Amino acid sequence: MKDNHFDAIVVGSGITGGWAAKELTEKGLKTLMxxxxxNVEPGKDYVTEHKREPDFHFRGKGDRKRFQHDQPIxxxxxxxxxxxxxxxxxxxxxxxxxxxxKPFVWIRGHQLGGRSLMWTRQTYRWTERDFNxxxxxxxxxxWPINYKEIEPWYDYVEKFVGISGEANVSDELPHGQLLPxxxxxxxxxxxxxxxxxxxxxxxxTVARQAVLTAPHNGRPPCHYxxxxxxxxxxxxxFSTQSSTLPxxxxxxxxxxxTNSIVHSIIFDESTDKATGVRVIDSETREVTEYFSKIVFxxxxxxxxxxxxxxxxxxxxxxxxxxxxxxxxxxxxxxNFGAGARGHVEGIDSRYFNGHRPCGIVIPRFRxxxxxxxxxxxxxxxxxxxxxxxxxxxxxxVGIGSELKQQLRDPGVWQMRLSGAGECLPRYExxxxxxxxxxxxxxxPVLHFSADWSSNETAMRKDMISSAEEMxxxxxxxxxxxxxxxxxxxxxxxxxxxxxxxxDPKKSVLNAYNQCxxxxxxxxxxxxxxxxxxxxxxxxxxxxxxARAVNYAVNELRRGNI
Amino acid sequence: MDRRQLIxxxxxxxxxxxxxxxxxxxxxxxxxxxxxxxxxxDKTRTFKFLSxxxxxxxxxxxxxxxxxxxxxxxxxxxxxxxxxxxxxDWYDDKDSWYFxxxxxxxxxxxxxxxxxxxxxxxxxxxxxEITLLDSQVMQNKEEEPSIQYFYKRIKELTLxxxxxxxxxxxxxxxxxxxxxxxxFGKSGPPGSFTxx
Ligand SMILES: Cc1cc2nc3c(=O)[nH]c(=O)nc-3n(C[C@H](O)[C@H](O)[C@H](O)COP(=O)(O)OP(=O)(O)OC[C@H]3O[C@@H](n4cnc5c(N)ncnc54)[C@H](O)[C@@H]3O)c2cc1C
Numbered sequence: 001m002k003d004n005h006f007d008a009i010v011v012g013s014g015i016t017g018g019w020a021a022k023e024l025t026e027k028g029l030k031t032l033m034x035x036x037x038x039n040v041e042p043g044k045d046y047v048t049e050h051k052r053e054p055d056f057h058f059r060g061k062g063d064r065k066r067f068q069h070d071q072p073i074x075x076x077x078x079x080x081x082x083x084x085x086x087x088x089x090x091x092x093x094x095x096x097x098x099x100x101x102k103p104f105v106w107i108r109g110h111q112l113g114g115r116s117l118m119w120t121r122q123t124y125r126w127t128e129r130d131f132n133x134x135x136x137x138x139x140x141x142x143w144p145i146n147y148k149e150i151e152p153w154y155d156y157v158e159k160f161v162g163i164s165g166e167a168n169v170s171d172e173l174p175h176g177q178l179l180p181x182x183x184x185x186x187x188x189x190x191x192x193x194x195x196x197x198x199x200x201x202x203x204x205t206v207a208r209q210a211v212l213t214a215p216h217n218g219r220p221p222c223h224y225x226x227x228x229x230x231x232x233x234x235x236x237x238f239s240t241q242s243s244t245l246p247x248x249x250x251x252x253x254x255x256x257x258t259n260s261i262v263h264s265i266i267f268d269e270s271t272d273k274a275t276g277v278r279v280i281d282s283e284t285r286e287v288t289e290y291f292s293k294i295v296f297x298x299x300x301x302x303x304x305x306x307x308x309x310x311x312x313x314x315x316x317x318x319x320x321x322x323x324x325x326x327x328x329x330x331x332x333x334x335n336f337g338a339g340a341r342g343h344v345e346g347i348d349s350r351y352f353n354g355h356r357p358c359g360i361v362i363p364r365f366r367x368x369x370x371x372x373x374x375x376x377x378x379x380x381x382x383x384x385x386x387x388x389x390x391x392x393x394x395x396x397v398g399i400g401s402e403l404k405q406q407l408r409d410p411g412v413w414q415m416r417l418s419g420a421g422e423c424l425p426r427y428e429x430x431x432x433x434x435x436x437x438x439x440x441x442x443x444p445v446l447h448f449s450a451d452w453s454s455n456e457t458a459m460r461k462d463m464i465s466s467a468e469e470m471x472x473x474x475x476x477x478x479x480x481x482x483x484x485x486x487x488x489x490x491x492x493x494x495x496x497x498x499x500x501x502x503d504p505k506k507s508v509l510n511a512y513n514q515c516x517x518x519x520x521x522x523x524x525x526x527x528x529x530x531x532x533x534x535x536x537x538x539x540x541x542x543x544x545x546a547r548a549v550n551y552a553v554n555e556l557r558r559g560n561i
Numbered sequence: 562m563d564r565r566q567l568i569x570x571x572x573x574x575x576x577x578x579x580x581x582x583x584x585x586x587x588x589x590x591x592x593x594x595x596x597x598x599x600x601x602x603d604k605t606r607t608f609k610f611l612s613x614x615x616x617x618x619x620x621x622x623x624x625x626x627x628x629x630x631x632x633x634x635x636x637x638x639x640x641x642x643x644x645x646x647x648x649x650d651w652y653d654d655k656d657s658w659y660f661x662x663x664x665x666x667x668x669x670x671x672x673x674x675x676x677x678x679x680x681x682x683x684x685x686x687x688x689x690e691i692t693l694l695d696s697q698v699m700q701n702k703e704e705e706p707s708i709q710y711f712y713k714r715i716k717e718l719t720l721x722x723x724x725x726x727x728x729x730x731x732x733x734x735x736x737x738x739x740x741x742x743x744x745f746g747k748s749g750p751p752g753s754f755t756x757x
Contacts, residue, residue: 052738394717
């Protein structure tokens with residue numbers, strides 16, 4: 001009989017699961033990491049890594065008809081394409097539902113490493129302002145932690161991850177442990193100069209990236225091949241496979257089980273503790289139970305919430321850990337798709353080898369020193385300068401040898417600026433179980449009911465006008481604004497549903513991501529977020545995870561859980 | 562050596578006394594060779610969607626859009642085969658048929674104008690016609706929607722087929738794609754060019 005008992009169980013092997021496993025095993029706990037998807041090994045399973053354009057069957061256009069059948073939702077996101085589709089789920093096997101008039105886009109990666117394989121690797125600390133936001137404007141329950149409390153944990157995870165970027169940019173972009181920044185290109189430098197001159201309170205910097213620009217902890221720096229989302233066998237960007245998994249394995253304390261779908265958490269009513277999990281083998285459908293002293297849920301925000309709902313007990317008939325009734329509520333994503341683009345001519349440019357794996361960022365500047373009349377909280381602008389490539393040829397008049405000659409050189413410089421805005425945590429935005437629909441393994445699925453508020457709509461208008469005015473002031477021409485409708489979820493920064501808070505009546509988790517109702521159960525992914533900031537969230541999940549493990553192991557050793 | 566080259570070289574060595582019958586014989590041989598080659602071409606060229614005639618028109622138009630110059634052109638890198646693949650497996654059938662309808666209508670238009678269809682039109686006239694069509698379509702002035710659709714697609718697909726081919730990437734753009742060679746622990750990537 002195999003031994004099914006461990007000190008700790010981690011559900012999920014993505015960004016947060018990888019961190020939980022690393023921290024738990026390094027602290028000496030025998031840890032089982034359960035991953036519903038297949039095993040993915042660097043080199044062997046990064047099947048499109050460095051594959052060249054001519055070798056793709058549809059030359060990069062993807063198998064459209066197959067995508068329509070298998071991945072109609074996943075293919076909505078720009079990062080899903082012929083070279084990356086195998087890292088995204090099959091939508092038919094993993095359905096969900098939403099209110100008729102409120103589409104929700106849920107982008108998932110079910111494999112070892114989760115979405116750490118194809119994420120865009122932008123890593124920003126949240127600010128003091130972010131953690132104070134709920135308390136300050138009173139629009140939601142205050143965070144139970146502040147920036148000072150999480151700061152050492154940002155330092156801790158950054159040191160391990162390796163993040164390149166510029167320090168001392170703006171108070172809205174706290175920095176800690178940074179590797180040398182990548183360089184801005186000519187258009188971006190032009191824009192930066194214009195912004196410095198006309199909007200001194202706004203700053204432009206190269207995106208902070210979990211991509212190495214120098215050797216770091218035994219990992220080599222980026223070789224600038226430019227196709228990160230296909231996997232990086234060199235391990236130069238942070239993923240579970242490149243970073244946390246090798247560390248966890250080195251301890252000798254890790255047991256990894258792939259193709260293991262956690263169906264529910266086993267709860268002992270007599271002790272109020274989680275005793276383990278029930279697992280369905282995704283291939284054989286065999287059910288196995290595993291047991292442990294503590295359980296870390298790191299299945300990604302809404303998969304973790306779904307698991308709690310599907311772990312009802314007589315006492316927790318509305319979902320495990322849901323005595324507050326807020327489980328599934330206050331879900332968020334970032335609001336995007338609004339901005340402007342323009343051209344610029346006559347700037348210095350030069351060729352150099354390789355592809356920079358990132359764009360730029362203009363950190364939040366609204367509602368910082370003065371109040372904006374139309375909305376609360378803020379947004380950042382991202383973007384990238386680039387010279388138009390050969391594909392511009394199909395949009396313009398001209399054929400023949402003249403066209404060929406023209407397309408040998410890059411075209412005009414274009415600069416795009418696009419907003420990513422904070423989304424308010426609102427009770428009415430929620431997920432719940434849809435008892436009538438199950439996934440391919442017979443597990444009930446989620447139903448989404450979420451929409452943008454007028455605050456987010458007002459913010460979009462401002463993203464557009466500020467993007468436009470900065471491009472204009474910096475001397476860009478042919479400026480076009482855009483406002484592309486997006487559904488919640490589409491930015492893939494889904495958060496909330498099991499928020500942290502000091503009051504057990506109004507939150508699911510305490511200040512250490514510990515479930516108020518089930519003290520040996522921790523949820524450290526995006527579900528725990530009490531507000532959304534406008535910064536990319538994953539670095540904060542990492543810091544919260546490491547901090548929660550530290551607390552949990554101390555509590556365990558003290559005999560408190 | 563094709564027929565024209567053969568005759569040229571014969572003429573170049575015209576000190577050689579040549580009987581008319583010899584010339585005829587050689588021309589005939591060249592023609593036979595040409596036909597044999599065409600037959601074997603046909604065997605390897607099984608199109609998934611396009612008929613032989615349609616494929617001929619598609620390759621003629623795409624070669625006008627991206628001709629062979631000092632570097633290869635559309636036909637050298639198999640653009641017609643790529644377009645055929647897209648029509649067969651990528652577009653919805655109704656879109657692929659709309660493409661064919663546009664192609665046919667356009668060919669009919671040329672036939673009405675010149676009393677011969679595109680495949681029989683001289684290189685010069687063909688280029689002039691496609692240049693005209695290009696400027697109409699790109700400025701959204703083409704009145705027949707199927708022709709507008711067809712030409713937009715064929716231009717776009719020709720460019721994709723060409724610039725994502727081995728030759729188009731390497732020779733034309735001097736671009737070697739994602740860099741496959743890298744040294745663990747050493748910086749300084751070889752190969753690929755992006756302009757910053
Ligand atoms: C294209 C893209 C770009 C992104 N860019 C950025 C960015 O620039 N910056 C940023 O901060 N964030 C970015 N994100 C978001 C980022 O990927 C997520 O925030 C992050 O991966 C969340 O980590 P996680 O561990 O909670 O979830 P995931 O990484 O999704 O991992 C969850 C894992 O749990 C597994 N799992 C789920 N349910 C179960 C179950 N029942 N049993 C067992 N296993 C289960 C899944 O298979 C998966 O492997 C991006 C995401 C995508 C897709």
